[in-house]
Each structure stands twice: as structure tokens, then as C-alpha cells.
Amino acid sequence: MSTIQLDDIRVEFDTPSGKVVAVNGVTQQVPSGGFVSLVGPSGCGKSTLLAVISGLTRATSGQVAVGGKAVTRPGRGIGVVFQEESTLPWRTVQENVQFALQIAGVDKGEQVERANWAIDLVGLKGFEKSYPSMLSGGMRQRVALARTLALEPGVVLMDEPFAALDQQTRIFLGAEVRDIWQRSQQTVLFVTHDISEAILLSQQVWVMSYRPGRIIDVIDVDLPEHRDASIVSSPAFNQLHNRVWSSLQEESKRGFRQQETRT
Secondary structure (H helix, E strand, O other), X not given: OOOEEEEEEEEEEEEOOEEEEEEEEEEEEEOOOOEEEEEOOXXXXXXXXXXXXXXXXXXXXXXXXXXOEXXXXXXXXXXXEOOOOOOOOOOOHHHHHHHHHHHOOOOXXXXXXXXXXXXXXXXXXXXXXOOHHHOOHHHHHHHHHHXXXXXXXXXXXXXXXXXXXXXXXXXXXXXXXXXXXXXXXXXXXXEOOOHHHHXXXXXXXXXXXXXXXXXXXXXEOOOOOOOOHHHHHOHHHHHHHHHHHHHHHHHHHHHHHHHHHHO
16 A cells, blocks of 8 residues: 655755745645645745655655655655656666666566566657657656656656646646556656646645645546546536636735745
């Protein structure tokens, strides 16, 4: 069971002008095998919260548990897909995906088997010998996703992995990610600024306030489990979009006003 449990998470950072509270009082749960998206204004602490769950950052107070075990450091049971370009340009697709398995000390024969499975899962079969320079941005992100999936983590954290892509590619790639999730049955927490992306992918959307970040709304996505990009034009989808935006817009305005005041 790979449930993510957050109990009263608070994260503070020391800055030249004093302490900054990035996240405060977050208590939520992502059920085992669930897909939750986290949206909020820039600077609200979304990525910080993901870093705490992954074990890359320690919470100032509160506790994170995955599968009932407290998270105190990064581990193989939690995979992370970052926004930044992370493929190694001198390695082929196959070699890029196998790289994480090599670091983890997986047997060579098993490396090949698991890498092939992950490459096929993300739709890159036939591109195993291609280098990143030969791939589109969306395909390179699939390589990064395959590298994470090959480790077979129970939890996958995604920090705006499609932010650099155009809207059309994001929607279609997002639908594929949802299909992969349904087949892999992993627990996913997905950070995005894009409301449509959050609704398309998720079973539930968490809306985060401006700093200090806290969860101000939890919205169940009552759409068919088997959905594709065509659903974004449906009335039900638009209703959900309006609901998320109504929760988010005042926080976005508040963040903009505070940033404008500082500058």
C-alpha cells in the first residue's frame, strides 16, 4: 500500500530578511493507487511540498508517511519527475532509462528487461537507440518518465513535467500519462499551474493558497475513469474548471499584489 499521508506539515526557510513560512498546516492524504493534482499560484509552496514528500527537504514540523513509513530521506519507493530537462545527451533512450537502474545496483539482465518494459509503457518502442537530440521535447519527457517508472516506485511525484511544452502537446501527453497510471496502479501526486491539465489527469484536485501554502479546497473530479483529451470540451469539464478557478483566482491575485509590492 503506497498511501501518502501528510500530517500538519510546516516548512520554514531562513532568508536574509528573516524566516519565510513556505508551507503551513497541510494535512491531506493521497490514497494508494490514487492520482491527485496540486494547483496554486506561483510561489505558494507546491514544489516545496513535493520535495518534503520525496525526502529531499525536511519539514520544519509535522510528518510525511508513505505506505505507513515516515519519510526521512529519498528512497527507491518514491520516484520524482522534474520540470527541468534531465535526459543525458550522450546516452541513448535505452541507456538513459537504464541509468537509474545502474545507480540502484540492479542486475544487468534485469536492467534491460525493466528498461524495455518502461520504454514500451511510455510509447517509445522503436526509439531505444535514439539520442535526446533526435527527439521532441515531449518525447524527452517520456524518457524521463520511463526512467522513473523503470525503478517501479510505489509513488510517483511529478513537478510540472510538461511546463515547457505547448498546450496541445501537454493535453495529449497528459492523457497518455493518465493511461500509464491506470495500467501501473502507482500513487501519483502531480504539480501543475494548468487547471485543465489537473482536471484531465486527476481523481482529485487540491487548491493551494498563496504563501504560506495551505490546502484551501479539495475538489473531486467526477468524470469517467476512462477519458481522453476530447473531454476538455464537455460541460462537466468546464464546470470543474470554473470551480477550481473560483477557488484559485483570489489567491493568485493576492500573490500578484504581494510580488508587485516587493518590486
